[in-house]
Amino acid sequence: xxxxxxxxCVVNDEPREAEIExxxxxxxxxxxxxxxxxxxxxxxxxxxxxxxxxxxxxxVKSCTVLGVQADGHDIVTxxxxxxxxxxxxxxxxxxxxxxxxCGFCTPGxxxxxxxxxxxxxxxxxxEIRWALSGNNCRCTGYMNIVKxxxxxxxxxxxxxxxxxxxxG
Amino acid sequence: xxxDEIQIGGxxxxxxxVEDARxxxxxxxxIDDFKLPGMxxxxxLRSPIAHARITSIDTSKAWMTPGVHMVITGDMAAQHNxxxxxxxxYDTQAVLATDKVRFQGQEICCVVxxxxxxxxxxxxxIVVEYDPLPPIVNPKQALAxxxxxxxxDKAGQTNNICYTWEVGDKENTERVFADESMQVxxxxxxxxxxxxxxxxNMAIISDYNSATGKLTIYLTTQAPHIIRTAVALVAELxxxxxxxxxxxxxxxxxxKVPVYPSYxxxxxxxxxxxxxxxxxxxxxxxxISTGYARDMYFHCDAAIRKDGKIQAVRVHADTDNGGFFSxxxxxxxxxxxxHSIFGCYDVPYGYLTAQGHYTNKAPGGVAYxxxxxxxxxxxxxxxxxxTCAYEIGxxxxxxxxxxxxxxxxxxxxxxFLVDSGDYDKCLDLALDKIDYDGFKARQDAARxxxxxxxLGLSCMSEPLGAGNSRExxxxxxKMFDSAELRVHPSGKAVLKIGSxxxxxxxxTTFAQIVTHELGIPADDILVxxxxxxxxxxxxxxxxxxxxPTAGAATAMVARKVRAKAKKLAAHLLEVSEEDVEWELxxxxxxxxxxxxxxxxxxxxxxxTNMPDGLEPGLENNAYYDPPNMTWPxxxxxxxxxxxxxxxxxxxxxxxxxxxxxxxxxxxxxxGQLHGGLAEAFAMAYHQMITFDSQGNCIGSxxxxxxxxxxxxxxxxxxxxxxxPSPHHPIGCKGIGECGCVGGPAAFVNAVVDAVAHLGVRNIxxxxxxxxxxxxxxxxxxxxxxxPLPGQ
Ligand code: FES
Ligand code: FES
Numbered sequence: 031x032x033x034x035x036x037x038x039c040v041v042n043d044e045p046r047e048a049e050i051e052x053x054x055x056x057x058x059x060x061x062x063x064x065x066x067x068x069x070x071x072x073x074x075x076x077x078x079x080x081x082x083x084x085x086x087x088x089x090v091k092s093c094t095v096l097g098v099q100a101d102g103h104d105i106v107t108x109x110x111x112x113x114x115x116x117x118x119x120x121x122x123x124x125x126x127x128x129x130x131x132c133g134f135c136t137p138g139x140x141x142x143x144x145x146x147x148x149x150x151x152x153x154x155x156x157e158i159r160w161a162l163s164g165n166n167c168r169c170t171g172y173m174n175i176v177k178x179x180x181x182x183x184x185x186x187x188x189x190x191x192x193x194x195x196x197x198g
Numbered sequence: 199x200x201x202d203e204i205q206i207g208g209x210x211x212x213x214x215x216v217e218d219a220r221x222x223x224x225x226x227x228x229i230d231d232f233k234l235p236g237m238x239x240x241x242x243l244r245s246p247i248a249h250a251r252i253t254s255i256d257t258s259k260a261w262m263t264p265g266v267h268m269v270i271t272g273d274m275a276a277q278h279n280x281x282x283x284x285x286x287x288y289d290t291q292a293v294l295a296t297d298k299v300r301f302q303g304q305e306i307c308c309v310v311x312x313x314x315x316x317x318x319x320x321x322x323x324i325v326v327e328y329d330p331l332p333p334i335v336n337p338k339q340a341l342a343x344x345x346x347x348x349x350x351d352k353a354g355q356t357n358n359i360c361y362t363w364e365v366g367d368k369e370n371t372e373r374v375f376a377d378e379s380m381q382v383x384x385x386x387x388x389x390x391x392x393x394x395x396x397x398x399n400m401a402i403i404s405d406y407n408s409a410t411g412k413l414t415i416y417l418t419t420q421a422p423h424i425i426r427t428a429v430a431l432v433a434e435l436x437x438x439x440x441x442x443x444x445x446x447x448x449x450x451x452x453x454k455v456p457v458y459p460s461y462x463x464x465x466x467x468x469x470x471x472x473x474x475x476x477x478x479x480x481x482x483x484x485x486i487s488t489g490y491a492r493d494m495y496f497h498c499d500a501a502i503r504k505d506g507k508i509q510a511v512r513v514h515a516d517t518d519n520g521g522f523f524s525x526x527x528x529x530x531x532x533x534x535x536x537h538s539i540f541g542c543y544d545v546p547y548g549y550l551t552a553q554g555h556y557t558n559k560a561p562g563g564v565a566y567x568x569x570x571x572x573x574x575x576x577x578x579x580x581x582x583x584x585t586c587a588y589e590i591g592x593x594x595x596x597x598x599x600x601x602x603x604x605x606x607x608x609x610x611x612x613x614f615l616v617d618s619g620d621y622d623k624c625l626d627l628a629l630d631k632i633d634y635d636g637f638k639a640r641q642d643a644a645r646x647x648x649x650x651x652x653l654g655l656s657c658m659s660e661p662l663g664a665g666n667s668r669e670x671x672x673x674x675x676k677m678f679d680s681a682e683l684r685v686h687p688s689g690k691a692v693l694k695i696g697s698x699x700x701x702x703x704x705x706t707t708f709a710q711i712v713t714h715e716l717g718i719p720a721d722d723i724l725v726x727x728x729x730x731x732x733x734x735x736x737x738x739x740x741x742x743x744x745x746p747t748a749g750a751a752t753a754m755v756a757r758k759v760r761a762k763a764k765k766l767a768a769h770l771l772e773v774s775e776e777d778v779e780w781e782l783x784x785x786x787x788x789x790x791x792x793x794x795x796x797x798x799x800x801x802x803x804x805x806t807n808m809p810d811g812l813e814p815g816l817e818n819n820a821y822y823d824p825p826n827m828t829w830p831x832x833x834x835x836x837x838x839x840x841x842x843x844x845x846x847x848x849x850x851x852x853x854x855x856x857x858x859x860x861x862x863x864x865x866x867x868x869g870q871l872h873g874g875l876a877e878a879f880a881m882a883y884h885q886m887i888t889f890d891s892q893g894n895c896i897g898s899x900x901x902x903x904x905x906x907x908x909x910x911x912x913x914x915x916x917x918x919x920x921x922p923s924p925h926h927p928i929g930c931k932g933i934g935e936c937g938c939v940g941g942p943a944a945f946v947n948a949v950v951d952a953v954a955h956l957g958v959r960n961i962x963x964x965x966x967x968x969x970x971x972x973x974x975x976x977x978x979x980x981x982x983x984x985p986l987p988g989q
Pocket of ligand 1: 070071072073074075076077078079080081082091092093094
């Protein structure tokens with residue numbers, strides 16, 4: 031039998047603990063063990079970004095991190111954006127600007143955008159395109175994704191709400 | 199007062215998508231998100247080599263791996279008559295290899311285990327011994343004397359040809375070519391193999407309930423109803439006991455139309471083990487084994503009159519079909535609707551021949567964001583039109599204009615009936631927006647400074663929305679589509695359709711059609727799709743057919759419901775039906791317009807207060823068999839700058855003018871165009887799958903098969919022209935694929951135009967900087983066809 035390790039981390043502001051195989055990928059830990067299926071898996075080569083989560087606030091591709099490496103760290107997934115009653119500016123922007131079609135890339139795309147806007151709340155289009163260049167979308171042609179991020183930046187500026195949304 | 203249609207989300211409203219609510223919260227329902235009690239996991243072992251006889255398969259260690267429940271080989275599948283399966287082109291395809299492997303990535307065994315990691319471990323310890331055979335990686339090799347017969351399993355197959363096909367008027371075409379006053383232009387172009395690769399890979403959960411005998415299949419499919427029928431026929435299971443559920447799909451683009459071997463084995467395993475079995479494909483598996491597209495060699499000659507009018511065309515296409523002829527296409531046609539080529543031009547005579555070839559590559563020939571090989575035909579058409587204009591010394595736009603169809607309906611040289619369009623209006627608008635008239639001067643001035651500018655134009659009308667049923671069927675099932683509408687007592691409605699969204703937004707737009715017909719606010723209409731137990735039989739979503747077929751059925755069923763509501767209205771208003779008039783959402787008495795009842799009143803009456811003799815309830819269904827395809831027309835024009843030192847190129851400006859008839863939801867139409875154009879750019883720019891001489895797939899993951907990101911993808915500036923379809927009930931035409939079909943030629947034409955003064959007429963896609971550099975350096979065409987041994 032494989033040996034198990036204990037992982038303690040904070041996911042979407044909640045402390046979580048589990049016994050997992052050391053080889054288990056973070057994306058599988060999130061999806062299968064924690065049951066948060068909003069984080070997707072698209073490729074085997076750290077290319078598509080469908081699995082992007084915030085790892086201590088930074089966008090990270092969770093298919094290329096082991097679950098045990100999350101021990102002691104803070105993770106935010108799509109389920110941690112916004113609140114039950116209110117969408118985050120980024121979520122709202124994607125809806126308002128038709129920034130998604132099949133929706134498969136969307137969680138990863140939104141988390142990259144969220145991490146980016148926290149760093150750079152007033153970006154140029156070029157900066158947005160560069161920031162998103164680790165995330166593939168096969169449906170939208172990116173035009174409306176860029177607009178969605180611009181929409182979110184504007185909303186953040188006018189409302190004072192963070193990219194991740196009002197907490198609580 | 200009639201309702202404000204835009205306000206209630208009817209035709210033409212830029213209605214925000216209802217699907218978004220779940221996706222932006224991470225609450226989508228993709229197959230990998232489902233967990234059924236007792237579910238097992240399957241992994242597929244694939245061949246690492248392209249062509250070999252299998253001498254032995256030793257699965258004993260896999261069976262002994264703790265947590266493994268079953269290892270299925272081709273021999274085991276054969277015991278259930280499932281080692282082979284039929285394809286959509288009336289060929290056969292190996293489910294699991296028994297005799298030999300015919301392409302790299304072919305399925306050999308499947309392991310079912312407690313979790314996917316264990317199933318992968320067990321695949322690692324299966325030992326397969328191969329006796330290698332010479333691999334064949336292109337049609338020329340396939341035809342070479344002494345080439346091994348790839349399909350030696352087929353009785354009577356003595357070569358590597360899988361089909362031949364012809365259409366047109368050979369005699370008259372030859373007669374025109376014999377006329378010496380004609381200028382003849384010829385060209386060879388290669389459309390490389392490309393792969394749709396949606397971000398979500400293939401997936402299935404097969405759940406066989408031994409107590410009830412019901413088989414429930416959760417599947418990444420664009421066509422759940424066809425799959426149900428196919429499973430019933432192939433696996434000899436009763437069709438009413440099969441339920442296919444296609445939940446949220448992470449893109450499709452044609453890749454999710456075929457039946458794949460691992461689906462078949464997952465179904466078999468769930469029946470044998472009487473437990474749910476889940477299989478989730480990985481990206482490499484997706485790229486090396488599932489439906490690829492294109493891989494076509496094109497030759498064309500045109501006989502052109504002095505005034506620029508094309509008088510005849512001679513077309514030949516060779517396709518590389520891989521190890522099994524499994525193109526997804528209507529039965530009658532062996533090379534899809536490739537003969538839609540030159541459809542927007544008035545070409546009196548034409549003759550088209552085609553031949554398909556077995557090679558040691560993955561099978562496919564799927565319609566990648568394309569209506570059955572139309573993408574190839576429109577690309578070649580517009581690349582060739584550019585070459586013809588250069589050769590006869592005529593302006594690009596003028597040459598197209600001289601040859602445009604102007605009278606509708608028009609029977610094309612290869613038999614299609616083009617029924618509508620306003621080509622000049624679209625072209626004028628596009629040329630104006632790109633400043634066509636000023637471009638030549640800018641190009642000349644730039645050249646003087648050593649800079650290379652190019653302009654590429656692409657015009658096309660493609661037949662979208664198969665059927666009609668007389669001509670179009672898939673494995674015998676006619677290509678109609680369907681809708682079922684139920685209005686509840688409170689006036690809220692449920693619409694069920696036979697097509698299936700993969701991101702196109704059916705749940706949003708199909709409600710808008712009902713709103714247009716009945717005045718029920720779109721927010722009060724729930725659209726269901728993708729579950730064969732709960733929706734009427736339909737052919738699914740591909741080939742831009744949903745709006746032309748299921749969309750039409752939706753309008754028709756709403757009209758049936760309205761006809762019944764009118765009877766109820768007459769009853770409520772106490773007048774005869776003839777005295778009742780309709781405006782959006784409301785019936786009223788013709789002589790007293792203030793006296794009226796709403797559609798909601800009628801719905802309530804249908805269950806609470808129906809007149810004597812009228813059946814209760816307010817619901818109906820419609821099966822719609824379109825009389826013709828729909829004919830959108832699109833002009834794409836782009837300018838590029840090529841770096842003469844490196845061959846790198848950048849898009850300066852891109853303009854698209856699309857006439858897809860009436861737009862149900864302009865926001866969604868634009869989104870579809872953006873997506874299609876991005877894929878067009880991808881193919882022209884750097885997205886490439888190729889094979890080495892051993893049949894190894896180069897492009898087997900997203901690092902090698904680079905799909906463009908936000909960084910590379912250009913801006914698309916879009917404009918609209920509207921000529922309604924004359925036969926679609928609300929005047930719509932297909933649009934989902936137009937950008938992907940017409941876009942590639944615009945980009946390549948622009949790159950070639952930038953270097954055309956050097957004598958270059960062709961650079962095969964993708965226009966990699968190395969290829970463009972080679973064209974500049976050596977002042978010659980650059981072929982992308984795979985090299986033959988000894989070259
Ligand atoms: S799944 Fe992680 S980058 Fe593709
Ligand atoms: S919305 Fe489908 S991949 Fe981005």
